[in-house]
Amino acid sequence: MAPLDQTRKASQQAASGDTGIASRLLTWYDAHHRDLPWRVTPVAFARGVRADPYRVWMSEVMLQQTTVEAVKAYFRDFVEKWPTVEALAAAPAEDVMKAWAGLGYYSRARNLKACADLVAHKGGRFPDTEAALRELPGVGAYTAAAIAAIAFDRPAAVVDGNVERVVTRLYSIETRLSEAKPQIRALVETLVPETRPGDFAQAMMDLGATICTPKRPRCMLCPVREDCSAILSGDPERFPVRLPKDDKPLRKGAAFVAERDDGAILLRKRPEKGLLGGMTEVPTTAWIARVDGATTADAAPFPADWRRAGQIGHVFTHFALELDIFHARIKGDAPAGHFWSLAHQIPGEALPTVMKKVIEAAIPGATKKQPTR
DNA sequence: TAGTCGTGGAA
């Protein structure tokens, strides 16, 4: 079936009152939904309970390109520290970065803070329309639709990676995913029910996360298998159709862990923009593509009795990194642009994971909250 | 529009 025909057929079904897919999905969701810290259960929703827009927004930003399991602990920590958007707006940006450390994509944390400041300044209420939400920093098409649907019960077309997978399978969309997005959105719009659009969105995502998985989908358990085109072909894993990815280049460099006699470590802050923007690091060389790999202490930001302390590897989204680690004990004041972080402060610093690896390589246990040394 | 931006778990 041609793409336009698929869309037209779905439109006719929706227009003629065939809400079968949404209906079956919601029934399944009532019985099999995941219980998540930011979620209002279907039973509570039926009693009139509505999600707190602040918590919905917080969870959606954290969940951008991030797994549910990784988000849970951070979400609980954030809403405990800052229960309201006003509380988050009143917090120092540094504290927010520290609390976000380890979750990745750190521009999200900056945008989170900027958005909280903006919303709090405008009275503390989040906008309740997709268009107005879309204007907030860090809120794109997906997140605006998700908040509108989940927090404000609006029939927005919520399209994330799960939904793309479910829809491309339902309709066996052969078009490359990057080009199929408009068609996918149009199809989702035809599926969104008048009632419970928020639960429908969450049901689609739960289906994608637990049944219609990227690998080995559990089609036998799927509530919409009778509606699914891909299952007939016997190879639903084929969808969505993606382009093969390029290999990641390797970059190398050296990192320098300077330790004071009392266990303090010399740190500095990265520029606000770019990779690991606004986060804290130990001094390092530039991370450049090189084949010799022979880093020496000559590259250190200042002279000291640098001793090799091993090597760590880390994989970012678009490159892999190998860092040679050097360790030295130094005395005196921190060089310009650097600061000493006391041993008990180090676990709470805004250190991205790669930097925790570096410090651990030189001083085992230094970044752990309960030092074993 | 295509590249940039983290991390960790699953297979």
Place this chain on the structure above:
DNA sequence: TTTCCAAGACT
């Protein structure tokens, strides 16, 4: 071990 990629946004 390697590969994939997760409730994407921004430029």
